[in-house]
Amino acid sequence: MPDPAAGAGVLDALHQVILSRRGADPDQSHTARLFARGRAKIAQKVGEEAVETVIEGIRGDTDKLAEESADLLYHLLVLWADAGLDPARVYAILDGRRGTSGIVEKKNRKLKGKAGEADA
């Protein structure tokens, strides 16, 4: 039964389940099947789910957008696990950006790029 009050902790719980599927039977676990098919296939699935999410976002059906977003997040977590990326690193990056406007961040990135060109 889905918990309507479930928060982002769901992602941590899912990450743990995904890690537990490494080396599991691909006939019993979809995650194990993805791991067995390899990084390129997992990445392809992330791309497909991203496109489906974009389509539902444009259509504006929030039920379908929520479903596709869940598929996207699941496959993204599988990709992170396969690549050995701890989700905490992504969360730390997001957390580090808190309070910095995206517009300011983009300007700083451009300035850093120009400084790098001048150094070269």
Ligand SMILES: N=c1c2ncn([C@@H]3O[C@H](COP(=O)(O)OP(=O)(O)OP(=O)(O)O)[C@@H](O)[C@H]3O)c2ncn1[C@@H]1O[C@H](COP(=O)(O)O)[C@@H](O)[C@H]1O
């Ligand atoms: N959140 C998900 C989740 N979201 C989507 N999917 C599966 O992803 C698959 C997507 O189907 P598609 O036809 O798009 O992809 P495909 O079967 O790889 O086929 P092709 O693209 O190759 O044609 C479906 O089988 C979905 O069930 C998921 N499978 C698992 N989880 C979570 O992972 C946990 C562990 O699952 P298992 O590893 O299967 O035990 C589950 O308890 C869930 O919490």
